[in-house]
Amino acid sequence: MFEFATATRIVFGAGVSKQAAPLAAEMGTHVLLVTTNGTTRAEPLRQALVEQGMQLTPFTIAGEPTTADARQGMQRAREAGCDVVIGFGGGSVIDAGKAIAILLTNGGDPLDYLEVIGRGQALQQPAAPYIAIPTTAGTGAEVTRNAVLASPEHRQKVSLRSPYMLPRVALVDPELTHTVPPDVTAATGMDALTQCIEPYVSNKANPLTDAICREGIQRAARSLQRVYHHVDDAAAREDMALASLFGGLALANAKLGAVHGFAGVLGGMFDAPHGAVCARLLPYVTEANVRALRTRQPHHPALRRYDEVAQWLTSDTASTADDLVRWLHDLLVNLQIPPLDTYGVNEADFPAIVDKSMMASSMQGNPIRLTAEELTAVLRRAAFGG
Numbered sequence: 001m002f003e004f005a006t007a008t009r010i011v012f013g014a015g016v017s018k019q020a021a022p023l024a025a026e027m028g029t030h031v032l033l034v035t036t037n038g039t040t041r042a043e044p045l046r047q048a049l050v051e052q053g054m055q056l057t058p059f060t061i062a063g064e065p066t067t068a069d070a071r072q073g074m075q076r077a078r079e080a081g082c083d084v085v086i087g088f089g090g091g092s093v094i095d096a097g098k099a100i101a102i103l104l105t106n107g108g109d110p111l112d113y114l115e116v117i118g119r120g121q122a123l124q125q126p127a128a129p130y131i132a133i134p135t136t137a138g139t140g141a142e143v144t145r146n147a148v149l150a151s152p153e154h155r156q157k158v159s160l161r162s163p164y165m166l167p168r169v170a171l172v173d174p175e176l177t178h179t180v181p182p183d184v185t186a187a188t189g190m191d192a193l194t195q196c197i198e199p200y201v202s203n204k205a206n207p208l209t210d211a212i213c214r215e216g217i218q219r220a221a222r223s224l225q226r227v228y229h230h231v232d233d234a235a236a237r238e239d240m241a242l243a244s245l246f247g248g249l250a251l252a253n254a255k256l257g258a259v260h261g262f263a264g265v266l267g268g269m270f271d272a273p274h275g276a277v278c279a280r281l282l283p284y285v286t287e288a289n290v291r292a293l294r295t296r297q298p299h300h301p302a303l304r305r306y307d308e309v310a311q312w313l314t315s316d317t318a319s320t321a322d323d324l325v326r327w328l329h330d331l332l333v334n335l336q337i338p339p340l341d342t343y344g345v346n347e348a349d350f351p352a353i354v355d356k357s358m359m360a361s362s363m364q365g366n367p368i369r370l371t372a373e374e375l376t377a378v379l380r381r382a383a384f385g386g
Helices: 016-027 043-051 067-080 091-106 182-201 207-229 234-253 258-269 274-296 301-314 321-334 347-359 372-384
Strands: 009-012 030-036 055-061 084-089 130-134 146-151 156-161 169-172
Touching: 009 016, 009 234, 016 043, 016 084, 016 130, 016 169, 030 043, 030 067, 030 091, 043 055, 043 084, 055 067, 055 091, 067 091, 067 146, 084 091, 091 130, 091 146, 091 156, 146 258, 156 258, 169 234, 182 207, 182 234, 182 258, 182 274, 182 301, 207 234, 207 301, 207 321, 258 274, 258 347, 258 372, 274 301, 274 321, 274 372, 301 321, 347 372
Parallel strands: 009 169, 030 055, 030 084, 084 130, 130 169
Antiparallel strands: 146 156
């Protein structure tokens, strides 16, 4: 048995973001437009909404969304009388918009509903109509049923999660990613790849997510390095936008794993970009998983799946999981992904990081339960190399 749910409508292709204003007009009369600080890229959308006759209230976030951002956005939307929310930006903006849209109809505080650190209450009402327009190719947040929020007082990032949080419409326009710089392209692209690999080997994989992951991995294999070195390659940008979308579809309907189990904790404790953290962890987690599976569960189907991922990434039908690990380590070098100590992660922090990570919801999807010692070894290598 498995279940598959996603945004009510997904529209993919060059230029589809131009559909946002007329779609919003079908849903309401007053838009809360969520963007990042200082961006001018949303100006054409602002103009289109005004020309459509919509009232418009802006709301900006400075970085990855916090519980305070969600509270303030909900208050802004409620005071202005907004009945539609649009998120235009990277995964942080998309998640902020989802959180605001669900709080707008359910009320209360984010901590009433948050996993792990909050009260974990169930959200009872569908979100306000929400249009998600990603401008990076990484998180696939436009089709997921959760919003990751940082809680500075807890030094942790956790999720609001409910099927009610799926966007009404996801407009995935690869043209919006063409101006993303190489370092962000690399980090977000590695996140997209991770979010196709982890659901494929997770303990909740299913036939539908398998097919989506396979397609996403193959597109990332041929285009991630190409778009890093040639940022204006339209075909490669389209591949990575699809890989990101497919990763979001897969993780929302299967599970993730130890990479994201670590990433949520590290993002809450340090000022570290989510994509760069996932990128750095992926080879070391893969290596630890393969070793643990061979040692403790040598007949586990995830071992065969790791071999398959290796074959798709290398285009060699003889490749094995060992080749996958080597390929991923080479990718770190080629994309110039920095070690975790760049963000202040040090040995003294390891026990707290490991303890929190073992409780993270994403960790529960890992194909095998890694011990605290194994997780510490992964963290040490990702932080310092070796």
